[in-house]
Amino acid sequence: MIRLIVADDEHLIRGALVALLNLEDDIQVVADTDTSTGAVELAQEHRPDVCLLDLEMPPTDGLDASEKILRTVATKTVIVTRHARPGVLRRALASKVSGFVPKSTPAQELADVIRQVAAGKRYVDPEIAAAALSAEHCPLTERELDVLRESRGTAQIAQIAQKLHLAPGTVRNYLSTAMAKVDARTRHEAAETAWQQGWI
Amino acid sequence: MIRLIVADDEHLIRGALVALLNLEDDIQVVADTDTSTGAVELAQEHRPDVCLLDLEMPPTDGLDASEKILRTVATKTVIVTRHARPGVLRRALASKVSGFVPKSTPAQELADVIRQVAAGKRYVDPEIAAAALSAEHCPLTERELDVLRESRGTAQIAQIAQKLHLAPGTVRNYLSTAMAKVDARTRHEAAETAWQQGWI
DNA sequence: CGCCACCCGTGACAAAAGTCATCGGTCTAC
DNA sequence: GTAGACCGATGACTTTTGTCACGGGTGGCG
Incomplete structure (x- = not known):
């Protein structure tokens, strides 16, 4: 049994x-x-x-x-x-x-x-x-994953920066590199594909 | 039976x-x-x-x-x-x-x-x-709901306009009024609350 | 050591998003 | 018949986002 x-x-x-x-x-x-x-x-x-x-x-x-x-x-x-x-x-x-x-x-x-x-x-x-x-390994760094995690909701960049204790410009940079890596045009799109892949 | x-x-x-x-x-x-x-x-x-x-x-x-x-x-x-x-x-x-x-x-x-x-x-x-x-009645018009529905994904305004056969400016106006009605700061936030309420 | 990847930040700039006033058309209700 | 709500659009404007170049700091590795 x-x-x-x-x-x-x-x-x-x-x-x-x-x-x-x-x-x-x-x-x-x-x-x-x-x-x-x-x-x-x-x-x-x-x-x-x-x-x-x-x-x-x-x-x-x-x-x-x-x-x-x-x-x-x-x-x-x-x-x-x-x-x-x-x-x-x-x-x-x-x-x-x-x-x-x-x-x-x-x-x-x-x-x-x-x-x-x-x-x-x-x-x-x-x-x-x-x-x-068949899925490739996650190309994103730890911090890029952090900002993408926060981008899943409806938060604005300033709010993300506050939650992560970062400067808004830094957040934008991480988002920018992350978006380039996953070939997305908005942070929402990038967060979505990262989620689909199970990276966040 | x-x-x-x-x-x-x-x-x-x-x-x-x-x-x-x-x-x-x-x-x-x-x-x-x-x-x-x-x-x-x-x-x-x-x-x-x-x-x-x-x-x-x-x-x-x-x-x-x-x-x-x-x-x-x-x-x-x-x-x-x-x-x-x-x-x-x-x-x-x-x-x-x-x-x-x-x-x-x-x-x-x-x-x-x-x-x-x-x-x-x-x-x-x-x-x-x-x-x-206890929930109040939906304050949004039919077209406002349409644009919010399309805003649930990661689409940009231009793409929404194309899908709905509208001018981009019109889409922005509908989104703007919808956002004002539901007290949201981005279209994503507005779409999210409209979804939570079951309006879309 | 130099090289590289990652971390955190700034400033300048372009593109997208959101605000506001205004227009004309339709349709409904008083 | 006219006031009001909705639809569709335009133009000018501000704010937010995203891009790019660049700076310094850390820590691993050959």
Whole structure:
């Protein structure tokens, strides 16, 4: 019997996943939660065979939870995500995640993935894997990523500068170089593509 | 027995919902699909008692599918959504939707909602209802909404003008008045708040 | 050591975005 | 029939963004 915990912030989906997986004879969902911090606590308490973690989850995210769990508990983690961005897969694999599947996966496959992971194998969605392999490495520097992160919202340059404790001109320079690197015409466009790539 | 169709573009969630709802003795999922157009076809073919529709769904959306279904089939529709924006609820109710629940709803409640709707009642999530009632009516004109819709992406004014067959100056004027009405400092900010309100 | 990449900043300039006044046309409501 | 709201447009203006050249400082590497 594979013992499993499920973490997803959308109650409806979490409940449905629990119901779905409990239908399998060899899988038992021992606990579920709607927060990344809760997932860490549950993992330490129940010591499950596998942890199914949604990537988009307050207060941090599933990747953060996975790292914390794997540092303290002998278990496997599977990340489920809505938007499968290549860069995120890279970070996920670097942090020893065992499985990575998008929410577009057919439901019947999920149980199989969990079984494979429980058996010590790794499973990565082939589409995402291909995208991640063909994607080039991030060309942006740490500071460029910082200003792009702040550019995702509707903030103006002056506000970004204030938040990062930089001069407005410096922010504009970082944005300019970043835009040149990713071939964008506005900072919003650059931030968008950086997000799509999973760089921020 | 309540006959149900399920439409959601995320296979994993759709499969899980189907599994969850089929566990109920009095509910039977007769078909499911991942597109809004598919939902309309399935409704016409199976004539279910209730249609469970995700709001975010290609190629149009769940609201559009609901309208088309209700025009041609004697059935009830329930909208499920990730981001429950007040303005969307307003439009949903205007188009005779019977139920409106966010994905943060506890899973066990969903079956109850479906039963109520099948019995001819309406169900709206109390939180969203309260937000929709306290929200003021949209102050923007049709054209202002048009330009804001196009401003959601990373397009420049010239591109928006081209897409809408307008002069760039006209676009700027609409954006300027829209920004004044919603108290925003950039078109991105204005588009964001209009989106949050469910106006676009 | 020099070279290079990155960090942080300035100043000047061009392009894009946003503000404002004003115009004419349509359509609705009082 | 006229006042008001909306649509579409223009021109002049200010502010914000983005580009470019350049400065100094740090730290790694051959």
